[in-house]
Amino acid sequence: MFDPLLHQTVRSKLMSVLIANDEIPFKALKEALGVTDGNLSSHLSKLEKESYVNIEKTFEGKRPKTVIHIAPIGRKAFDEYIEALKKFIEEN
Structure with a gap:
């Protein structure tokens, strides 16, 4: 149902930051998270x-x-993860 790699708080936040920025320096990502x-x-x-x-x-x-x-691959996986979350919320 949910990608176990992305269904972890820090990694889902990390991917959200990358979706918004495409790329980010390590130091800025560390500070954002x-x-x-x-x-x-x-x-x-x-x-x-x-x-x-x-x-x-x-x-x-x-x-x-x-x-x-x-x-x-990461962008696709994260998009699918978000869609799975939306579906779960709608059904529950």
């Missing part, structure tokens, strides 16, 4: 493993920069 670096990294690893997000690591000068992108 109010989570720690380690917590966000853990959730991103799970989403990346299923190809829901792409993680781009680059440098700005000598400083590392990580940008998170929503992948087409």
Whole structure:
């Protein structure tokens, strides 16, 4: 019924932010969600493993920069998850 990967509070919020932004720097995403670096990294690893997000690591000068992108598979999965939630609400 519900995608278990997305039916977790932090990951559903994370995907909502990505839907609205397509891509976002790690630091901005961490601040938007109010989570720690380690917590966000853990959730991103799970989403990346299923190809829901792409993680781009680059440098700005000598400083590392990580940008998170929503992948087409992730966008489709999140859209289906939202539709399942709507259907559940309508039926109950």
